[in-house]
Amino acid sequence: MDAASVATVETHCPYCALQCGMGLRPAAGTGEGASGSVLEVVERTAFPVNRGALCGKGRTAPELLAPGARLTTPLVRDHTTGELVPAGWATALDRVAEGLRRTGARYGRDAVGVFGGGGLTNEKAYALGKFARVVLGTSQIDYNGRFCMSSAAAAQHRAFGLDRGLPFPLADVARTGCVLLVGSNLAETMPPALRYLTELKENGGRLIVVDPRRTRTAEQADLHLAPRPGTDLALALGLLHLVVAEGRTDEEFIAARTSGWPAARAAAMAHWPEQVERITGIPVPQLREAVRLFCDAPASMVLTARGPEQQAKGTDTVGAWINLCLATGRAGRPLSGYGALTGQGNGQGGREHGQKADQLPGYRRLDDPAARRHVAAVWGVEPETLPGPGRSAYELLDALGGEVRALLLMGSNPVVSAPRAAHVEERIRALDFLAVADVVRSETAELADVVLPVAQWAEETGTTTNLEGRVLLRRRAVAPPPGVRTDLEVLGGLARRLGHAKGFPADPEQVFEELRRASAGGPADYSGISYARIAAEDGVFWPCPAGSGASEAAQGASGAVAGASEAVAGAQTASGGPAGPGAHPGTPRLFLDRFATPDGRARFVPVTHRPADEETDAGYPVVLTTGRVLAQYQSGAQTRRVAALNAAAPGPFVELHPRLADRLGIADGEPVAVVSRRGRAVAPARVSAAIRPDTVFMPFHWPGEGRANTLTNPALDPVSGMPEFKVCAVRIERLDGPA
Structure with missing residues (x-):
């Protein structure tokens, strides 16, 4: 030690x-x-x-x-036996560098892909994006955070000009008057956050939960709305219709701080309550009660999570909930607003700093010439050498073995976590070359030509950005085991082998200092944040430009500047610690004075309900929705290695309503098959009245025959690139034999 x-x-x-x-x-x-x-x-x-x-x-x-x-030594594929065998670091890195170099030389630079993870620190995400664009020269980089809150990010950017998971601290949730929580089961996905909803109710506030299942979170609600999966957009439009019909709009706010209301209002008025009841299954009296609770409160919030976001119309669905906030004046004001509950550990920071297909560090657009010039100058390259935007996550995975022939994958397990997972596994197997850097020997690592064992959270220092936009410092507590290197050391070793002797240091603080320069003036401006300041203040909220001067925090694609840092901050309080004279205080609360659009106004976006990409029919009469359970996390690659967590949640299951179980002759605990147009999964039945009779639920943490993502639909949202994880048509088949 x-x-x-x-x-x-x-x-x-x-x-x-x-x-x-x-x-x-x-x-x-x-x-x-x-x-x-x-x-x-x-x-x-x-x-x-x-x-x-x-x-x-x-x-x-x-x-x-x-x-x-966990992994403690590099592994390479033995060409004779086909097995992964231990190797030294020099051998492993040489083989990775040669595989990437050979593929790029033979098929072109875009034949080499990079796939990152939402758990990578800001430093690692930044270095990975730089490595892809400077060393490999490829446009083919994206990350699994695309499967997290990309629809919410796109909707926030359309409406507000800027995306941050929550535009206010979590503490504000307990102090508002009403929270409308859409598609989130905080009790199981983020248990420590449930206290904010408990405190909300203790303070006299009200809670509305929208979820097709009566989860542990929904049990806490004053009103639980259980829509048919895939109908959240109609629900939001129906509520806005009632807001207009009942005269509950805030016309003064709409006139002073928004644009585009007439078209959005007309779109909402086409969704009358009885029609919405037919689509969603929610009775009109419950719709009216939701409007009453939301609008009678002195302040209100809408918080969304993966339920409405992981749909092929997720951006429009979130946009409809934002429209509800804007029409009632519940945005850009203290204790009111829309927020998205980011899921992955660094899903926010991971996309801010360059491992997303269309973004450069600081949340700059890759197709913005000014952004390219700024970042290229920091990196010491010519702007024209930077590739353009590449494929989104699923599109990149779908192209493997075809246009993309080699892949460097860091911190992700798409064999379990990607939609249409059996197809994704086939595409990974079709690659000419695969290198995986990970902490554990995941299902995806098992398919690799080279596996690189890397350090994890307690063995290295680095920053992450939580769902509030609070930049935090994870500190190293213990050295990694012999034979294990950090991701930054891996990227530096590969860069040197590929002809870039400088620019990829292993020291995370040195990388962060460069990240600060690269982000300066961008929407996600970290230039005023340092390791020392984070440590002194329990984190710093971005945007936080260096000094108190102007920040380009809300530039649109046109390059029009929305103003100084106050354009996205409004009246702020310091983030809690000594920042030095003249330092920017950070931005705990966004949009209090103006939104981050060129004119400072929030933009209504007219949206209309449309069905899910795949509807039920005689062959597939039931809707499948997926999600998480308390004891497991994401693809389970890490949590399935912890005995206590496995004891609490040992395997997959299929939750179905007693009426559906009776109709099919299925008993609790009996193995059943769930079949979609993409494949078949088998798991024990869990009969529960907590789910709709027309819907079944499966958690997605396990590989093998219980892999829920074998079934899910890769249909993509046209704006965000988000796959439709949350709704697909299936049938349930009874099996003989023990559970």
Whole structure:
């Protein structure tokens, strides 16, 4: 154990976008905990987001540090046996560099792809995007965060000119009057955040939950609306129709701070309540009650998550909920607004700084000439050498083995997590060359030509950006095991082998300093943020330009500047710690004075309901929706290696209503097959009245025959590139034999 781990180290959980604060200290006893980990978790009660609370995943996270739970040596594919065998780092990196170089030389630079992860730190995401565009010269880079909140990001950008998960701190949620929570089960996906909804109700506020299942979160609601999956857009339009019909619009706010209302109003008025009831299955009296609760409160918020976002019309669906906020004056005001609950640990920062197909660091557009000039100057290259926008995540995966012949993949497991997963697995197998850098030997790593073992959260320092836009510092608490390197060391080693001796340092703080320069003046301006400042202030909210001067925080594609940093900040309070004289305070709350559009007004976008890409029929009469369970996380590559979490959630299941189970003759615990147009999954039945009779639910954390994403539909949102994970048509088949 190195000197850094002698005392308790303040850091953050490696899992979801809450990025809960925690402490790490040496395990008691022999120097290792019962699981073999050298560290144990200590509550960090002073950190404002979770105030010491942690879920089971966070409390057991050190178990993944144990050598038996993770990779500790590079592996290369033996061409004779076909097996992955141990190798030295020089051999492994040489083989990766040669595979990428050979493919690019033979088929062109865009034949080499890069696929990143929403759990990578800001430094690693930044370096990966730079590596793809400068070293490989490829446009083919995207990341699994595309499957997280890309629809919400696109909708926020259309309406507000800027996307940040929450434009206000989580603490504001407990102080508003009404929260309309759409498609989120916080009790299982972000348990420490549930306290904000509990405090909301203790303060006299009201909670409306929209979910086709009566989840543990929905149980807390004053009103639970259970729409048919894929009809959230009609629901939002129906509520806005009632707002207009009942005279509940805020005409003064609409006139002073928005544009485009007449067209959006006309679109909403075409969705009358009885029609919305037929589409969604929600009775008109419940629609009216939702409007009453939302509008009678002195302040209100709409918070969305993957439910409405992971649809082929996700951008329009989120846009409809934003329209509801704007029409009622519930945006750009204290304790009111729209926010998206980012899911992955660094889903926010990961796309801000360059591993998304169409973005450069600082949330700059890759097709903006001014943005290209700025970033190219920081990188020391000519702007014209930077490739243009590439394919979105699923499109990139679908192109593997065809136009994209080699892939460098860091921190993702698409064999389990991607839609139409069996097809994606086939495309990965068709590659000429695959290199995977990961902490564990995931299902995707099993298919690789080279597997590189990399350090994880407690073994390296770096920043992440949580769902509030709060930039945080994860600190190294222990050295990685011998034979393990950091992702930054991997990228530096590959860059040198590919002819770039400089520009890819292994020191994360050095990378962050370059990131600050690259982001300066962009919408996600980090130039006023430093490691020391983050440590002093429990995180800093972006945008935070250097000094107190102007920031181009809201430039549109035209390059028109929306003004100084106040254009997106409004009246602010300091983020909590000493920042030095003249320093920008950071931006906890966006849009209080103006929105980040060229004219400072929020934009209504007219949207109209349309059916899901795939509707039920006689052959596939039931709707499948997917999601997470409390004890597992994402593809399960990490959590399935923790004994306590596996004991709590040992495998997949199919949740179905008693009426559907009776009709099919299915008993609780009996194995059933779920069949879609893309494949077949088998798992035990879980009979529950908490789900709609026309809907079944499967969690997506497991590979093999219970892989839920074998079934899901890759139909893409035309704006965001988000696949339609949350709704597809299936049939249920009864099987014989034990569960």
